[in-house]
Amino acid sequence: MWTDVAIIIAGLVMLAAGIGAIVAKSLLVSIILAGGVSLVASLVFLLIGAPDVAMTEAAIGSGLTTVVFLYALARSKQADKEDSDESAEHPDAEKAGAP
């Protein structure tokens, strides 16, 4: 019975973190909250007697997935920055080429 109560509390935490991950304005906050969902889920897996799955979920779901997302976000941000650099440089290039 107490396991059930703990699982329900963990479920509410996951629900809150999941909704937070969807509605958050910042992608960084979203990624961290999604990692948190996985971490609490691995706790639930441990509570229901699935330590193998709990290990996998903790290592992959909240560890590597977060890293993969952060790398992708960094590359996306970098592409944005380079695009804006290019458009900022472009007028100069035209100016230099005009005379």
Add this chain to the structure above:
Amino acid sequence: MMRKVLVFLALIGFAFALLPLAYRAGVADEPNALATAYLERAPAELATANVVTAIVVSYRGFDTLGEVAVLFAATAGVGALLTKKRLGSAGARAPRKEATEVLGTAARLLTSLLALFGVYIFTHGHLTPGGGFQGGVVIATAVLLNILARPQSHLAHGLMTAVESLSGAAYVALGLLGAFLAWGFLDPRALPLGELGKLVSAGAIPLIYSVVGLKVGAELSGILEALKGDRE
């Protein structure tokens, strides 16, 4: 507005579909016949203490082989999509700062320990929680630490590809060994079973899970390496 209504209706539909699972079905009191059979027979038939490992590697070993193939396909897709040529400016990276002294030292100290821990996890898959997939992830973590500490240096790409293809071939070879020496493809009883609870026991299961661990580790490292960028 129209779309919001449709999304809402889809969610309501899914909620109704999931309701019986969450409420009416309730919680089982006994494992079903299949689970009971696995629980009773796995320790006797295969000498594995961890029944989940027995199912993943042996009873449903063919499933796992297919799963490793899917993982390989996805990794190859990531590698093919994220090349410099394909990505243009997003693929080429500006020269980066070296990592701090602390991270560099930690990477030097911890890499071998993490790799050893990964090997420990997948060689003990038949005795304790864990196995090839978890051990592979720990090995990928060691690689990640090195990528973070030395962003400019490239991993030994050839070595990783070699580990991946050799372990894939070894997986199939161990499966065929089971087909020739025991009762079927991926039957671990091709090797002597030994005594329940010993490290060298359970036939070919530790070998197969080690091979899976190396393959998963190489593949996840490949994904991280591809996402890092700087790839030709």
Add this chain to the structure above:
Amino acid sequence: MNALEFLAGINPVAASGAALVLVGLWGVLARPNLFKIAIAFTVLETGVNLVILSVGYIRGRTAPILDAASDAATASARMTDPVPQALVLTAIVIGLAVTALMLSYALRLKAAGGGSSIEAYGEEKW
């Protein structure tokens, strides 16, 4: 029906999983950003894994691993169902690879000049 009976009737694992599935599905359907959709897919995936594992949940039972304290003969009376665990174990690993593939496609679409909002691809037909 009192509160205790109601609580005993629900499968808490399936209930949390179903809630996460709905949240993830809402995110996938309602958010325009490609990266946000990928995040919603990971939440959805965690929910589906919980729902699958809920089938093997039995109150008060231990993990399906033999140790010194349990002998093989009475194992099936003390342990949970190992089959869903074996299925979910591989599903999680596949999930990471598929997420990475999704993100690579998002990066490629962005590099192709489409931006990271799915609205930009509205008129693409096949």
